[in-house]
């Protein structure tokens with residue numbers, strides 16, 4: 001192990017004196033670490049604290065969470081936003097139970113459903129003590145400012161910079177210290193450089209332009225993936241279509257196109273044209289009622305893209321949908337309906353226009369394209 005460097009000692013001393021007493025810092029239980037990481041992904045610490053405590057009373061371990069029904073799960077998550085995070089947590093726990101144990105390194109953790117590269121590193125570092133750098137927006141901001149890095153060089157380069165800066169002999173304290181400095185001192189809009197242990201080493205201190213350019217470095221470093229064809233030229237007639245990605249208990253609903261129709265026998269998502277005077281949500285509710293005899297409980301926009309057919313442009317908007325009575329769906333406009341596990345659904349052949357949605361779902365579920 002390399003010795004602790006002077007600038008590392010400065011930050012660790014600052015952290016020892018200024019750290020907040022947060023409950024997830026007092027555990028090495030991978031389940032509890034994961035819960036905190038997922039809750040903190042899009043929610044502030046102060047808001048997460050009461051939810052975290054309550055969640056662990058309701059679901060003290062992975063077995064309790066894996067057994068939770070949709071209703072119990074969503075009730076417990078209500079108020080935190082982005083409920084798909086709760087479903088991903090449950091899916092991760094179910095996969096851990098199926099394997100019999102938690103993987104303890106980033107590569108193994110990334111194989112679990114619902115765990116991406118950032119979360120895998122965070123769990124590996126905080127639960128299993130792996131000497132890996134955890135790069136969140138706070139850490140990236142501190143590094144960009146201290147070392148004069150350009151966020152536009154991309155996430156991989158920032159991750160490498162974080163690895164280079166990592167204090168390996170004290171990796172857990174180091175990762176926490178970097179996050180804490182970004183959260184409490186090197187904030188996006190008003191960094192308190194006078195209180196910073198690195199004020200004398202920092203390239204951005206007293207440089208308003210550099211401070212502003214590095215306020216949200218991971219946004220600048222992330223190139224958004226584009227789905228579908230580019231938007232058609234202005235004035236082109238476009239047919240608007242809505243699709244319902246209906247989910248229940250970890251499975252998705254698809255319906256089989258009638259044998260006597262174009263592409264008969266192919267599985268597709270329920271949905272159809274948005275009619276004149278309708279908005280997307282109203283069209284979605286109508287299509288679900290007409291095609292499945294079901295009522296929409298909740299719908300959340302997932303993805304919109306354009307697809308160019310030889311004779312027309314179509315704009316497709318897909319919503320993640322939950323139903324009031326998912327068990328009661330009926331094939332009113334198809335040759336059958338079926339609930340699919342994600343991998344089974346994505347193994348089907350879908351109409352060409354839905355390829356962008358399939359790509360997005362593969363990315364979300366971390367399922368490789370068919371060979």
Ligand code: SF4
Pocket residue numbers: 142145146185186187191192193194196197198199200202203204205
């Ligand atoms: S000196 Fe200021 S800009 Fe630099 S790392 Fe510290 S708080 Fe951030």
